[in-house]
Amino acid sequence: MTGHLERIKTFMEVASAGSFTAAARAQGSSSSAVTRHIADLEQTLGVQLFVRTTRKVSLTQAGAVYFEKVHPLISALAAADDGARAQQKALSGTLQVSCPLSFGTRFLQAPLTEFAELHPGIDLRINLTDSFVDIIKDGYDMALRISAAPADKSTIWRKICPVPRCLVAAPGYLEQAPPLATPADLPNHRCLSYTNQSDGDTWHLAHHAEETMRPVRLTPAFACNNGDLLAQMAAAGGGIVLLPRFIVADALAAGTLRTVLEDWRAPEIWLTAFYPPYQKLPLAIDRFTDVFEQHAGQFGL
Amino acid sequence: MTGHLERIKTFMEVASAGSFTAAARAQGSSSSAVTRHIADLEQTLGVQLFVRTTRKVSLTQAGAVYFEKVHPLISALAAADDGARAQQKALSGTLQVSCPLSFGTRFLQAPLTEFAELHPGIDLRINLTDSFVDIIKDGYDMALRISAAPADKSTIWRKICPVPRCLVAAPGYLEQAPPLATPADLPNHRCLSYTNQSDGDTWHLAHHAEETMRPVRLTPAFACNNGDLLAQMAAAGGGIVLLPRFIVADALAAGTLRTVLEDWRAPEIWLTAFYPPYQKLPLAIDRFTDVFEQHAGQFGL
DNA sequence: TGATATTATCCCACAAATCGGGATAATTAT
DNA sequence: ATAATTATCCCGATTTGTGGGATAATATCA
Numbered sequence: 001m002t003g004h005l006e007r008i009k010t011f012m013e014v015a016s017a018g019s020f021t022a023a024a025r026a027q028g029s030s031s032s033a034v035t036r037h038i039a040d041l042e043q044t045l046g047v048q049l050f051v052r053t054t055r056k057v058s059l060t061q062a063g064a065v066y067f068e069k070v071h072p073l074i075s076a077l078a079a080a081d082d083g084a085r086a087q088q089k090a091l092s093g094t095l096q097v098s099c100p101l102s103f104g105t106r107f108l109q110a111p112l113t114e115f116a117e118l119h120p121g122i123d124l125r126i127n128l129t130d131s132f133v134d135i136i137k138d139g140y141d142m143a144l145r146i147s148a149a150p151a152d153k154s155t156i157w158r159k160i161c162p163v164p165r166c167l168v169a170a171p172g173y174l175e176q177a178p179p180l181a182t183p184a185d186l187p188n189h190r191c192l193s194y195t196n197q198s199d200g201d202t203w204h205l206a207h208h209a210e211e212t213m214r215p216v217r218l219t220p221a222f223a224c225n226n227g228d229l230l231a232q233m234a235a236a237g238g239g240i241v242l243l244p245r246f247i248v249a250d251a252l253a254a255g256t257l258r259t260v261l262e263d264w265r266a267p268e269i270w271l272t273a274f275y276p277p278y279q280k281l282p283l284a285i286d287r288f289t290d291v292f293e294q295h296a297g298q299f300g301l
Numbered sequence: 302m303t304g305h306l307e308r309i310k311t312f313m314e315v316a317s318a319g320s321f322t323a324a325a326r327a328q329g330s331s332s333s334a335v336t337r338h339i340a341d342l343e344q345t346l347g348v349q350l351f352v353r354t355t356r357k358v359s360l361t362q363a364g365a366v367y368f369e370k371v372h373p374l375i376s377a378l379a380a381a382d383d384g385a386r387a388q389q390k391a392l393s394g395t396l397q398v399s400c401p402l403s404f405g406t407r408f409l410q411a412p413l414t415e416f417a418e419l420h421p422g423i424d425l426r427i428n429l430t431d432s433f434v435d436i437i438k439d440g441y442d443m444a445l446r447i448s449a450a451p452a453d454k455s456t457i458w459r460k461i462c463p464v465p466r467c468l469v470a471a472p473g474y475l476e477q478a479p480p481l482a483t484p485a486d487l488p489n490h491r492c493l494s495y496t497n498q499s500d501g502d503t504w505h506l507a508h509h510a511e512e513t514m515r516p517v518r519l520t521p522a523f524a525c526n527n528g529d530l531l532a533q534m535a536a537a538g539g540g541i542v543l544l545p546r547f548i549v550a551d552a553l554a555a556g557t558l559r560t561v562l563e564d565w566r567a568p569e570i571w572l573t574a575f576y577p578p579y580q581k582l583p584l585a586i587d588r589f590t591d592v593f594e595q596h597a598g599q600f601g602l
Numbered sequence: 603t604g605a606t607a608t609t610a611t612c613c614c615a616c617a618a619a620t621c622g623g624g625a626t627a628a629t630t631a632t
Numbered sequence: 633a634t635a636a637t638t639a640t641c642c643c644g645a646t647t648t649g650t651g652g653g654a655t656a657a658t659a660t661c662a
Contacts, residue, residue, distance in 0.1 A: 005306035030622050047389045051577040053455040054628045054638045058437045062388035069381040080370035087363035088348045136359045154354040276352040355609045355657045
């Protein structure tokens, strides 16, 4: 029962050549193989496909009908194979990318525009969200994330660049707030926590180049999974917040926020690209990563 | 490289089931077989079809495209197989039959009409000719012939019924002709020979129930490959002719021809059906033979 | 957080299918 | 009549495929 397709191919060869031996030659096999292929096919179909003497081979009516039906199918199958082969190197189709919202609205336009110009055949689908999508289940080709240590073992990931963070608060808040000289003072403050990663209610801070991080448990006054809204809350005097610098850069320049505890640093977090566990990335994904990384140097994080 | 179709089937099974082991169960094989089928397919296509961890299996974009292309093709292939299977028992399609002209014009209408009523799905193609067609090359499903001993080894044949022959001449011819008492007198006569079979210029005759035939070499006055025309020539006084009785029956009744040498008989010839060298005849051919044989008893040959 | 269960993959020995070559019988061409 | 071509059959050898167990990874559940 195995090798059905090969038998059909032999059948088509014989039908075209009009001879078993000619088909064997054309196929690079032996005449016994051809005989058996046809015999087996006739057996499994229960129909005689050829009427044959030792000198003449001719399609039966059933054989002719079968040939007509099967011929375009085999061609289409081969075409499907070729199409699949081409897909690996295809710069077409769709490219589904997930990206954090705050980051995407600030930095994605330039690389996207360039990529779209370079590869107009690719249909870019960008999903801006701050939640961690299931790359495999939801069919993403790439997911950009800003996180500490990629622990995901079911994906491929690649660090793009570090994302500096800083502690900020509104000048108005600080004026009326308790003193703030070291992280030990933080529990007395209103702190706004980012609730996407695991534990937003604990900050880890280290002094200068000190190695070990010290955990600081805070009493959250407000929690949100979006950095921009956290920054707005802080600017409105909501409290202290630990955020990527790029999110608060404008507010810092405008003076609506200012940094606190500048001598302390939080653990490094990275802009990281996650991919489905391909053994070899399709070319389109590769190209997108190239373009994106090229722009990453100019983000000024 | 062999077993491509089986691999594709496994691929489709996995794509549907969303799991290798589930596909293995559904297919009645082992998970190792499934793994290898997919791996081999990916190898030959050069594309990763599934993105998989030990817990999740998901189609890649290339895999999804391949699935969409391949799915209808596999179904169509299976349908083609089923179609071929049905052909053996099909009472549809065309039935190409060759038949001698003189015979066909006299006896074919009734069985054809009945068969057409019984099997309206079959497209009957009757070719009336007195020459021996190449059943295999010209794609006939059946060829009726009137001949002595079927020597054709590349076909299947089946005797339907004997076709009595008789020697006849016009009364007008006989009045002015030399005496005719035994075959030995024939060389002195004008004889009309039928030139389809091998040797029309030699008649073999035996007296009564005598066993051995005696060859009589004649001097042909006219030769033709059509019995009706020979009969007309004889009726016009052209000479003596050896013809199937059914051809001259009307002329005998009308008196335009009468039999001679009634005590002598020519070798038996048979109405015979020839078929392509099928190992098992398709049902449509069988049915046609049935109807035809049923009528053959009433031909009154 | 730790233990359990599920899963894809790898490895290995065994079984099965396939192949090619030679022999055979049939048939056509010379 | 002879030779050449052809489909088929048979047989030994090779290739291929398979299933079961082991393994590593991962998700689920307590």
